[in-house]
Amino acid sequence: MSLTDDYLAAAAERGPKAGAILSAAAPKLDATTYLGRCLSRPTFLEAETYRRLSADLDLLYSALTRLPERLFGGDLAEFARTVGMTETQVGAITRGRGPAPSRMGRADMYRDENGFHLLEINLGSTVGGVDNPVLNAAMLEHPFIADFVAANDLTHAETMTEVVRTILTEAKVPTGVRPVMAIADFPDSYPDLERQLHKSAEMLAPLGIDALPCPVDALEYRDDRIWLGDRAIDVVFRLFMIEDVLKPGAVELLEPVLQASERGHVAIFTPLDAELYGSKGALALLSDEAYRDRYPADELAALDRILPWTRMVRSGKVTVDGEQVDLREYALANREELVLKPTALHGGEGVLLGWQTDAEAWAARLDEAMDNPWVLQRRIRPVPEVFPTDDGTEQWLLTWGAFLVAGGLGGFLIRGSQELDGGVVNMATGATATCCFHQV
Template sequence: MSLTDDYLAAAINRGPTPSAIRAAVDPKLDATTFLGRSLSRPAFLDAAEYSRLTTDLDLLHSALTRLPERVFNGDLGAFARAVGLTETQTEAVVRGRGPAPSRMGRADLYKDEQGFHLLEINMGSTVGGVDNPVLNRALLELPFFAEFTDEHRLTFTETMEEVVRTILTEAKVPTGVRPVMAIADFPDSYPDLERQLHKSAAMLAPMGIDAVPCPVDALTYRDDRVWLGDQAIDVVFRLFMIEDLLKPGTVEMLEPVLQAAERGHVAIFTPLDAELYGSKGSLALLSDEAYRDRYPADELAVLDRILPWTRMVRAGEVTVDGQQTDLREYAIANQHELVLKPTSLHGGDGVLLGWQTDAATWADRLDSAMGNPWVLQRRIHPVPETFLTDDGDEQWLLTWGAFLVAGGLGGFLIRGSRDLDGGVVGMSTGATGGCCFFQTP
């Protein structure tokens, strides 16, 4: 039996009702990633699953972050253009690059009977959900969960603590120094996040960082320091995204921070080049058979196991299952097994699911995407999981968000949907959040 089977049996026999669980837990989730609601149980991973996923994501990160050197002879600008960035975005990324690719990210995955498969990987400080352990801790306050996790040797990762270690490591903060960090978002989106950001900032204080949320245009650069009012800033935690660079006046707004970072007067966490490795265009490069000779055997094995077929939307022939075929003809004939995605947008924006789209709309959107920064990706068929209700049970489709941090795998954010057809659902558009407990090897 799996851990999930063991849990369901135990919960039916001696556990609190799902409504009682939510009543005890959900009030503690206000102003968090979970938006005050949660799934009625955690997800579970046994030791073998956890170990394999840790290794797979480590090798995936290695393959992604070596794309510039392996495919573009180290030319970061050429890499940026190849994955669909504009010249404005490319210039900012090259200026704002870090000394080494960041480890900070979140891989979003579906799970079927063979294991995990990658939907996308979001790299950089803009990934959401790092406050997810608030749900683990809330569940462990219930005796049933505490007993079950102890019996099965289950644990969880304090994601926020791992993120702090990653910040201190990658920003090269000297040991014993307590940095001041501006959590900087764009002025138009900052008001919606302000309350949650202040709550996150308060969580960082006991971990050794004085965090101050702000809109990025409140930061100034003078006397070789970045300032928020009269407070000197050591680290700028970047919440603004690559698509924000296309907004009018953005480059000018970011100029103080970019100048300071170029001169070594402030650290940006994460540098803008992190966004490149989270582009769906990067996954298309990894998936392309033309570059298979650039990867060692262990990385190829991981790509074959977890990365679905992905290609930039370009006119001409592509390789599909070892055969050459015209991309448009293949996309039209296999519409119900394909997804059309923009390379650099976030949160499911612009995603078109072939199996939920009429043929005329699919063909029109495909033609509009041709030669532009879009990818086609093969559909994944995840296996739904069983969740108890007060009256029986129901099936939920889970998206597993696995965090990458400096120390390896940094915890999980689970998002559940009752749409078993695999629609695009995020926390802000109807998904219900959950957490994960796992066994360590």
């Protein structure tokens, strides 16, 4: 019996109604990642499963962040071009790079009978959901859930706390200093996030950071400092994404922050080079058999467990299960087992699921993507999980988001969908999320 099986059996016998859990938790989730809604129970991970996932994600991070040195002789710009960045983006990345790759990120995964498999990994400060412990806390207010967690020696990471530690470490904030941090997004997207960002800023205050949400064009560079009004800024928390750099006037908009960063007058969390390692093009390089001799045995074993077959959409031959085949022919013949994804967009934008697309549309989109910054990835078939309802149970397909932080694995954002054949799952398009407790 798994922890989940034990919980479901206990809930059916003596647990609270699902509706009671939901109605009590929902008011605490307003203006959070959860958008005022959640699933009817937490998820659970046994100690060995958690340990293996944590180790595999560490090895994945190591393999990703060493790609420039292992494949490109340390040339970050060439790595950026190879994974599909434009010259404008390459320029911003090389100017805004950090002294070392950031540890901040979130790996989004499906889980089947054999374990976790990566859909994508987003590295950098743009990952959402770091306010997720608010739901762990809400769930623990139910005596039934609190008793189950205690009886099984379960815990959860305080993701926001771990993110603060990561910021202070990577921005090199001296011990004992309370930094002032601007949470900066592009002017066109800032208004939609403003309310949530102010709530996040309130959560950061007791953790030792004065956080000030703002559009990035509100920041000024003068007197060797970045300023927001009359407040000198120590850290710029970057919410804008690499695709934002392509907007008209974007480079000019970012120039004050990039200049200040280059001169050591402000720290950017996270630097723009983080976007490279989170590119789906980087996953295609990791997946390519041609480079297997570049990785140590432990990294290869982790990649084989967690990373599905992924390739850049390039004309010509490609290796599939040890055989050389024409990529276009393979993709057309195996449409229902493949996903087509842009290399550097976020939030599921542009993703095409072969099994939900007719052959003609698939062929057309494949040809548009050919020799452009797109990847093909093999379909993962996750096993749905069971959640209580007031009068029975129902199945949800879960996307497991595992946070990477300076200290290792820093908690989970888990989104659910009732489209059990898979699909793009995010909160903005109607997903419903939950939290996770794991065994010590």
